[in-house]
Amino acid sequence: MSNRTKLRAxxxxxxxxxxxxxxxxxxxxxxxxxxxAALLLLAGIIGYGVYVTQRPEDVRPPSGAVDGDTxxxxxxxPVTVDLYLDFLCPACRSYEQQAGPVLxxxxxxxxxxxxxxxxxxxDRLSSTDYSTRAAAAAASAxxxxxxxxxxxxxxxxxxxxxxxxxxxxxxxxxxxxxGITSSAFEQDVKSDKYHEWVEFVTGEADERGVRGTPxxxxxxxxxxxxxxxxxxAVDRG
Amino acid sequence: xxVHVEPELRDRLLPWAALLARLLLAGVWLYAGASKVTxxxxxxxxxxxxxxxxxxxxxxxxxxxxxxxxxLGLLLLAGLGLRAAATASAxxxxxxxxxxxxxxxxxxxIDCGCFGDGGALAAGESTAYGSEIARDVALxxxxxxxxxxPYSHFSVDNLxxxxxxx
Numbered sequence: 001m002s003n004r005t006k007l008r009a010x011x012x013x014x015x016x017x018x019x020x021x022x023x024x025x026x027x028x029x030x031x032x033x034x035x036x037a038a039l040l041l042l043a044g045i046i047g048y049g050v051y052v053t054q055r056p057e058d059v060r061p062p063s064g065a066v067d068g069d070t071x072x073x074x075x076x077x078p079v080t081v082d083l084y085l086d087f088l089c090p091a092c093r094s095y096e097q098q099a100g101p102v103l104x105x106x107x108x109x110x111x112x113x114x115x116x117x118x119x120x121x122x123d124r125l126s127s128t129d130y131s132t133r134a135a136a137a138a139a140s141a142x143x144x145x146x147x148x149x150x151x152x153x154x155x156x157x158x159x160x161x162x163x164x165x166x167x168x169x170x171x172x173x174x175x176x177x178x179g180i181t182s183s184a185f186e187q188d189v190k191s192d193k194y195h196e197w198v199e200f201v202t203g204e205a206d207e208r209g210v211r212g213t214p215x216x217x218x219x220x221x222x223x224x225x226x227x228x229x230x231x232x233a234v235d236r237g
Numbered sequence: 238x239x240v241h242v243e244p245e246l247r248d249r250l251l252p253w254a255a256l257l258a259r260l261l262l263a264g265v266w267l268y269a270g271a272s273k274v275t276x277x278x279x280x281x282x283x284x285x286x287x288x289x290x291x292x293x294x295x296x297x298x299x300x301x302x303x304x305x306x307x308x309l310g311l312l313l314l315a316g317l318g319l320r321a322a323a324t325a326s327a328x329x330x331x332x333x334x335x336x337x338x339x340x341x342x343x344x345x346x347i348d349c350g351c352f353g354d355g356g357a358l359a360a361g362e363s364t365a366y367g368s369e370i371a372r373d374v375a376l377x378x379x380x381x382x383x384x385x386x387p388y389s390h391f392s393v394d395n396l397x398x399x400x401x402x403x
Contacts, residue, residue, distance in 0.1 A: 044301030212357025
C-alpha cells in the first residue's frame with residue numbers, strides 16, 4: 001500500500017469516528033433535553049396535585065352563613081353591601097374607621113344587609129396565620145350575634161404586618177370584652193373549626209375577581225373604597 | 238475599540254463564567270420557588286392578579302410554578318441538561334417579562350409575585366414594574382448566554398460528555 005492510500009484511509013476512519021461522535025452527542029443532548037422537560041412537567045403536575053388535594057372540601061360553614069356560604073350577614077335591609085376584608089390589612093382598618101359609622105347608621109335604619117367575607121390573603125405576613133385565625137374567630141362571633149362589635153374590636157387591636165399577630169387567648173378575650181359569653185366561642189376560637197371555611201371563602205373571592213382587600217360591592221356592583229362611593233351607591237339603591 | 242483577549246485565556250475563563258451564571262440563576266429560581274411553594278393558593282392568587290388567563294387556568298399555572306421553579310433551580314445547580322434548563326429559564330423569564338409589561342400597560346396595581354407577596358397592592362404601596370422588568374431582563378440575558386454556551390465547570394453534564402472544557 002502506498003503512503004498516500006494509507007493517509008487517505010486514516011482520514012476516512014477519522015471522519016467516520018467524528019461523525020459517530022457527533023451523532024452520539026446529538027442523541028445525548030436530545031435525551032437530556034427530554035429529561036429536563038419531563039422533570040419540569042412532572043414537578044408542575046405534582047404541584048397542581050398538591051394544590052387540588054389541599055383545596056378544602058366538605059367545608060363546615062358557620063351557622064347562618066349566606067351568599068353560597070361565603071359570607072356573614074348583619075341586618076336584613078334591601079340593599080346588599082359585600083365587604084371582602086382581611087383583619088391584618090391596614091387599608092381594611094382605615095376603611096372601617098371611615099365607612100364603619102356610615103354602615104352602622106344604614107344598619108340601624110334597616111337600609112342595608114351587610115355581608116362580611118373575611119379572607120386570609122395576608123397569612124404570610126404573620127408567623128401564626130393571624131388572618132385565618134382572626135377571620136375564623138369573626139365567624140364564631142357572628143354565631144354569637146356580635147359580628148360588627150367584634151370586627152371593630154379586632155381592627156382597634158390590629159397587629160402590625162410581619163408580626164406574630166394576636167394569640168388565640170387574645171382573640172377570646174376581645175370576644176369577652178364585646179359581650180360574647182358562651183363557652184362555645186372560646187372552644188371554637190381555640191380549635192381550627194372554621195379555618196377551612198376561611199380558605200374556602202378566600203378561594204371563592206378569587207374566583208369572583210376580588211384582587212385585594214378591602215373590596216366592596218353594593219348590590220353586586222364593585223364600588224371604590226371611599227365613603228362617598230359607598231353612600232352614592234347605597235342611596236341609589 | 239475591541240478588547241483583545243487571548244483565545245486561550247478566553248477558553249479558560251468561559252467555563253468559570255458559565256459556572257457563575259449557572260449558580261446565580263439556580264439561586265434565583267430556588268428562592269423564587271421556595272418563597273411560594275408553602276402557599277400555593279397565594280401563588281394562584283398572584284397569577285390571577287394579572288388577569289391575563291382565565292381563573293381556572295391561573296389555578297393550574299399558579300399551583301404548578303413553584304415546584305417547577307425549584308426543579309429548574311436544582312437542575313441548574315447540578316448542571317444537568319444545562320442547555321435545556323437554561324432554555325427553559327429563558328422561556329419562563331420571557332413570559333414573566335411579557336406578563337409584567339402587560340400589567341403595567343393596563344395600569345394594574347399589583348406586585349409581580351415573583352417571590353411570594355403577589356397580588357394587589359395596598360393603598361400606600363407603589364408599583365415596581367420598572368425594576369421588576371429590569372431584573373428579569375438581566376436574568377433572561379444570562380439564561381440566553383448560558384443556553385448558547387452551556388459548558389461550565391463542575392457540572393453533571395461533564396461526567397457524561399466527551400466534550401473537553403479545558
